Amino acid sequence: MNVKKYLGVAIVACVASVVISACNNTTKIAETSSTTAPAATAPAAEMAGMNHGGGKKININSAILSELDKLEAKLGVPALSNKIQAERPYKAPEDLVAKKVIDQKQFDQIKDLVTIEDVVLTGVEKDADYMVKLGLMKGHLFVARELLDLKKPKDAEPHIGHPVEEIYTDVADQLNERKVKEFKTTLISLEDLVKAGAKDNNKVTTNFKESMVSIDTAIAAIPATQRKDPKFVLQVINGLLDTANSEYGASIADGKFKAAIEYQDSRGFITYVNMLYKEIAAGMEKDQPATHKIVVDNLKQLTTAWPAAMPPATPVKTVAEVGQLIKTIEQNTQKVITVAAK
């Protein structure tokens, strides 16, 4: 079989890797010479990127809309870019036909332009992916801190656990690459302390600080210019918002909060989103006043959905309302991000 195609195919469904400004020389394409590599041992390389190295092919699994627009323009099919996005993931370029996105004749016209082959994440995309993961970690810890302060170690426990369980393994390779000191041990010892009832308050506070500093140090491995660039920060914000959206949806059933953990997860992410936006607010107000206003207004409304660390008796906002606010922010900031990418 055609092994090379499946080297951890990138499926970027939403926002995390949406920007392709990283169209730089360091982008690597999955080498066609790798046919001897058994597919099954392929790294679970995460996602995305563009095939910008040699053939300038468009990766239909990960390309952003403006990139897909080239195909739309070539074939003259209205809204084709959106259709391509909607049918992801693709296991082969021919899936465009199999999934009835386009017909065989149309496919023949663009088959040399498209690929599904994975590329190693580089540049801005890689940084954004990395930062979203660390941002999720921070969000979990923020809400854990609040719950510890409320003397609810049992409620805090899952949020101390999530950074280790869900995220650390996922980001470990990148931490190594960026020469960030290992901090899983720090996170685990904090988890152990909280699991044991968080009895020694001083010890918990010390460990907590150490964990937070570790994550901040990991974030500092991203070049400062990048971290301060509104286009970059907005991408990270959208990654966090999308996750908050899904988790908020998983916290409510029958109009009531049924799963406090997911309410709290999403609260933590929104807390960090607010902090991140604050840092770019001045620049946004100056350069993108219209978008700035929309983001500020929607974010303010959105934040009211999480009035406290423990869920309120009745949700302030429905799942649909939260979804709509997040969508508005994502759509408006997307314009800024996409323009920047061109």
Next chain:
Amino acid sequence: MFPAAAIQVFTTQLPPALMSNLDSPSERLRQRFLHNPLLQRRQLLKYGLAGLGLTTASLAWQQLQPKPTARIPIVPANSPMMGNSFSPMQTLRDFDYGTVKQENGRTVREFKLVAGNTTLQLNTAVSFNSWNFNGRVPAPTLRAKAGELIRVSFLNRAGHSHSMHFHGFHPAAMDGIKPIRNGTGMIYEFEADPYGVHLYHCHVAPVTRHVGKGLYGMLIIDPPEARPVADELVLIMGGYDINDDGKNELYAFNGVPDYYMMHPIEIYQHQLVRLYVLNMIEIDPAVTFHLHANMFDVYPTGMTLKPSHTSDVITMGTAERHILEFKFKYPGEFMFHPHQDLIAENGCMGAFKVISAT
């Protein structure tokens, strides 16, 4: 919620009633005609010329070499959903054979699974925020034949990080331990090996919660030589910790508590029934599976072609699974349940309605 694209793969499958137990769509079609000759014309029209060619060939073969066939009651397409987006009555005989491709002379079965969150109506009083694959609990029963290549494209749209961990032989990179973040995906690829009844589930910690929320399903790998024809059914036991207190309050066969008590599973008297049973109850260490008024042959982990022994109770730890075969001597209604009766009485209970053969 998951994108329409995710559903498409499954709606293009043949209807569950057609997916009785053989390997290829044409075999399955042939099966159906033999159970129900009246449907022949309509089905032929529906499935078109390609189906016709294959089916005619199969029928010709059938006339030369009569084979035993399974009598399977027709399951109405509108079987009760009890407030959910799927019906356990359909889950029972619903096998997802994937999309079949030939690559370098090898059969590849491609499956698509999307993790999402949906609210389950466990009963009239309790709704539950489930995390699941393709909007159903349990997830689709994936089915392949030993030696084929299985390729699963997994997309996570569920907020938390998730993964797909399959039981069976595969390289470390395909073990599904690595969490896949919300909004991203992964392609798992491995050989269907060994044959038997296996399972897949999310392996992100705390696994108890990820499985308990609904991220689990069955993987059947058929032996190279098909098993004897039978009415084949999937029963997966699950537990629900509805208030995150570390204890299960409700239990179910195939996702919805007490469903098969309210809607007994119809089978035929004297018909060989092949149950694929899996225990996915977290928290409680083990349960039994007990069948009333009968004895079943046990094929441990589905990895033998001959039964190891016969019983009417079998103990299964979490993730343990077997093939159980039996025929009912008498018509009527017969219960099945774990003999941990508190668990049974909290939803893990069902019944067969044995229809007279004559």
